Amino acid sequence: MKISVVTVCLNSSRTIAHTIESFLRQDHADKELVVIDGASADDTRGIVASFEDERIRLLSEPDRGLYDAMNKGLRLFSGDAVGFLNSDDRFRDRDALAHIAAGLDAADIVYGNLDFVREHESRQVVRRWRGAPFRKGAFAEGWMPPHPTFYARRRVVETVGFFDLRYRIAADYDYMLRALEPHDFRALLIEHVLVDMARGGKSTSGVGAVLRGNIEALHSRRQWLRTGRMDRAFVAKPLRKLGQFFAS
Numbered sequence: 001m002k003i004s005v006v007t008v009c010l011n012s013s014r015t016i017a018h019t020i021e022s023f024l025r026q027d028h029a030d031k032e033l034v035v036i037d038g039a040s041a042d043d044t045r046g047i048v049a050s051f052e053d054e055r056i057r058l059l060s061e062p063d064r065g066l067y068d069a070m071n072k073g074l075r076l077f078s079g080d081a082v083g084f085l086n087s088d089d090r091f092r093d094r095d096a097l098a099h100i101a102a103g104l105d106a107a108d109i110v111y112g113n114l115d116f117v118r119e120h121e122s123r124q125v126v127r128r129w130r131g132a133p134f135r136k137g138a139f140a141e142g143w144m145p146p147h148p149t150f151y152a153r154r155r156v157v158e159t160v161g162f163f164d165l166r167y168r169i170a171a172d173y174d175y176m177l178r179a180l181e182p183h184d185f186r187a188l189l190i191e192h193v194l195v196d197m198a199r200g201g202k203s204t205s206g207v208g209a210v211l212r213g214n215i216e217a218l219h220s221r222r223q224w225l226r227t228g229r230m231d232r233a234f235v236a237k238p239l240r241k242l243g244q245f246f247a248s
Contacts, residue, residue: 001080001101002030006073010038022090028097036069055195067163067171076131083151088198096194103188112190120140127244134187142236149194170216
């Protein structure tokens with residue numbers, strides 16, 4: 001099974017090489033990395049090109065933001081399945097893609113565990129996101145899988161479509177909800193930490209971003225799950241994240 005990994009970047013010269021190296025170290029052989037660069041002003045494009053590996057594809061052009069760039073990746077990937085790795089994140093171990101490929105032999109969608117790290121060199125974990133098996137209605141109770149570990153077969157992508165550009169922070173949440181709740185795709189939890197995520201991502205960079213993301217997620221649930229003006233998940237979803245700081 002060919003696994004496509006999409007990495008979106010903009011002025012990521014400080015981190016992009018380490019992200020690419022974590023992809024190249026993966027034991028799973030049948031893979032590609034699609035790098036979508038938003039016309040960086042630094043040396044990001046030169047660093048990507050310096051790897052000279054046929055498994056790495058680069059598109060560099062202006063875009064309308066993160067989720068527009070991610071949609072370009074969904075249009076370009078050539079594998080049997082696809083997922084996303086942020087330009088300052090890394091796969092935890094060499095067998096992450098192998099776990100993902102094995103899971104996709106039995107399922108349409110897989111996701112796993114994720115650690116937030118203070119910085120990648122020490123791997124000092126500051127927050128642990130541990131997944132749970134999906135069941136219908138879980139999003140309305142505050143559940144969601146970690147998007148950097150979320151991989152879907154091509155038929156899922158063809159059914160679900162693209163990220164909704166109305167959302168600035170929660171388009172990934174909306175996408176996963178649309179993939180899992182309205183359809184009968186088989187979803188599988190991989191009981192491994194697949195990705196180390198650097199602190200300070202777009203959805204976690206301050207109280208304002210967290211609140212906006214939560215409001216956007218509520219709008220998604222109202223559209224697709226027909227929840228009310230306020231629902232249980234509006235409170236439960238942030239509380240689940242708070243619990244991740246104390247998980248072991």
